[in-house]
Amino acid sequence: MTIRIERTLRREGSEPERKRGDEDGPSKPGVDQPKAPNELLKRMRQIDPDKARKYRQRSGQ
Amino acid sequence: MWPILVGIETEYGLTVEGRGATEQVDDSMALVRESPDGRFVGWDYRFESPRADLRGYVVDRLNVDPEDARYDQGRHRAPDTDVRSDRVLANGARLYNDHGHPEYATPECWSLSELVLQDLAGEQFVARAAERLAEKAGRAVRVYKNNTDYHGASYGTHESYLVPRELGFERLYKSVVPILVARTVVCGAGKTGFESGEPCEYQISQRADFFAERAGVDTLYRRPVFNTRDEPHANPGEWIRLHVISGDANRMPAATARKCALVKLALWLEGTGHSLEWSLEQPERAMRAVSRDLTGNGRVQLAGSDWTTPRQIIESLGEAASRHLDAGYPGVAEALQHVQASIDIFDSLASDGELAARQVDWAAKLAMLRAFQEEDGLEWNDPACRSADLSFHCLDPEEDLFAALVECGMTDPLPRVADIEARMAKPQETNRALARSVAVSRFADSLKGVSWGKLTFEMDGKPKTVSLSPEKCYARDMESAGTVEDFIALLEEER
Numbered sequence: 001m002t003i004r005i006e007r008t009l010r011r012e013g014s015e016p017e018r019k020r021g022d023e024d025g026p027s028k029p030g031v032d033q034p035k036a037p038n039e040l041l042k043r044m045r046q047i048d049p050d051k052a053r054k055y056r057q058r059s060g061q
Numbered sequence: 062m063w064p065i066l067v068g069i070e071t072e073y074g075l076t077v078e079g080r081g082a083t084e085q086v087d088d089s090m091a092l093v094r095e096s097p098d099g100r101f102v103g104w105d106y107r108f109e110s111p112r113a114d115l116r117g118y119v120v121d122r123l124n125v126d127p128e129d130a131r132y133d134q135g136r137h138r139a140p141d142t143d144v145r146s147d148r149v150l151a152n153g154a155r156l157y158n159d160h161g162h163p164e165y166a167t168p169e170c171w172s173l174s175e176l177v178l179q180d181l182a183g184e185q186f187v188a189r190a191a192e193r194l195a196e197k198a199g200r201a202v203r204v205y206k207n208n209t210d211y212h213g214a215s216y217g218t219h220e221s222y223l224v225p226r227e228l229g230f231e232r233l234y235k236s237v238v239p240i241l242v243a244r245t246v247v248c249g250a251g252k253t254g255f256e257s258g259e260p261c262e263y264q265i266s267q268r269a270d271f272f273a274e275r276a277g278v279d280t281l282y283r284r285p286v287f288n289t290r291d292e293p294h295a296n297p298g299e300w301i302r303l304h305v306i307s308g309d310a311n312r313m314p315a316a317t318a319r320k321c322a323l324v325k326l327a328l329w330l331e332g333t334g335h336s337l338e339w340s341l342e343q344p345e346r347a348m349r350a351v352s353r354d355l356t357g358n359g360r361v362q363l364a365g366s367d368w369t370t371p372r373q374i375i376e377s378l379g380e381a382a383s384r385h386l387d388a389g390y391p392g393v394a395e396a397l398q399h400v401q402a403s404i405d406i407f408d409s410l411a412s413d414g415e416l417a418a419r420q421v422d423w424a425a426k427l428a429m430l431r432a433f434q435e436e437d438g439l440e441w442n443d444p445a446c447r448s449a450d451l452s453f454h455c456l457d458p459e460e461d462l463f464a465a466l467v468e469c470g471m472t473d474p475l476p477r478v479a480d481i482e483a484r485m486a487k488p489q490e491t492n493r494a495l496a497r498s499v500a501v502s503r504f505a506d507s508l509k510g511v512s513w514g515k516l517t518f519e520m521d522g523k524p525k526t527v528s529l530s531p532e533k534c535y536a537r538d539m540e541s542a543g544t545v546e547d548f549i550a551l552l553e554e555e556r
Binding site: 044056059 | 086128129212215280282448449462468
């Protein structure tokens, strides 16, 4: 698996940087993959893949 | 011991087609105003004190996120009460706009099973208001029960626990913080990627990246693991409202109950003089470490050179609670069941993770995303993964992937719809939320102000304020009171 890391590591305890959150980093998933029913896969494929990239919110509490 | 009154406040994510974060406050106001049940419009803010700190002082100001301050530059806002658009609902809940997020605060509950149903009632109120706003505006409106936009903005799901004033900051901090860190594994809602700290593909908590302090009164920026806001919503000489801001919004009802159960047990233990002896070095750092270890064994650094694990902390809570708390006291047995459920989840994570994926949000979502990746050849950095993550939290039936998991039988079943709708109509317990519910449902014409701890009526042209006791069992007779005078007399009756 190729992992793309474009963000600079931030000091722990610092505030998250805003508006640059599209990248991911390495980690090790620990839950086994289930057999997903076709209906669930169909529902996931119907989601606009850019939905989260466009999702912007104000900070709340 | 004392009956712990608990409430949950959830700030929902909100999108309106063709609009963005700059218009979010206006959109959130509009949504709240479309609530299908706003029995009483207004809120009595006289008893709120967000700048008061449990450590005995009042800060001059609360920090705000500089990014959000930019959204507001040059914009004229209506008076604060109009912006907040408070509604008191028939079930005694509060619905309002909080910094651009529709926020539903459940009526207070003694029992966790009741609290969970009231939290689900909130989902229904907010989702129905979104439908009405969409119809009115002619735009798609989506609400999300989550805590992040994945781009550095977070919004909270808070818990409130009423505890005796004598416990004070030091004892509360010591007893609760280890639990707030450890419970992440059995209550987290899960998040694709990271927004601060060590890079990761997926983590257990939505909120862990946002804690920058050990303790403090701020909630909008540089948030603390332990919030010290001193705003009791009850007699301040007797009560503290422990305001927990570190938890995630859960779609799974059992996870909602679990996160509160563990805190309740820690509070009862502290209140009976049986403190948990964990002293964490940097809880904000521990939150991130725990969140990033998908085996559930994230290292929790203790003061000095020792360290422990979330499981050991939860096990110690269960052992102490079993030994020292009266299992016959109302709520204790219910809470202890959630300790056992937590241990079962740790066991599951150490084996195949199957039970964890049925009972805790982050594990269910991780399993769902891994199946998606496997079937469609996606990697974690594919934007479709994060979008599926977001849709796990969407309350729109057409997009809601959590609902799809439930329908496919991949999680434990949800409570009956009839039980949730009953909670939308009125609270089922006889605590002070019942009094608030009756006041707004039957006597709104005489009401002038509502808050968590007080009702103010106008009687013969003069205000009359009645305090609502957090300990009192109110009489069901209130619901059939013939006049407001009769109702007030019942409120003031000693029981």
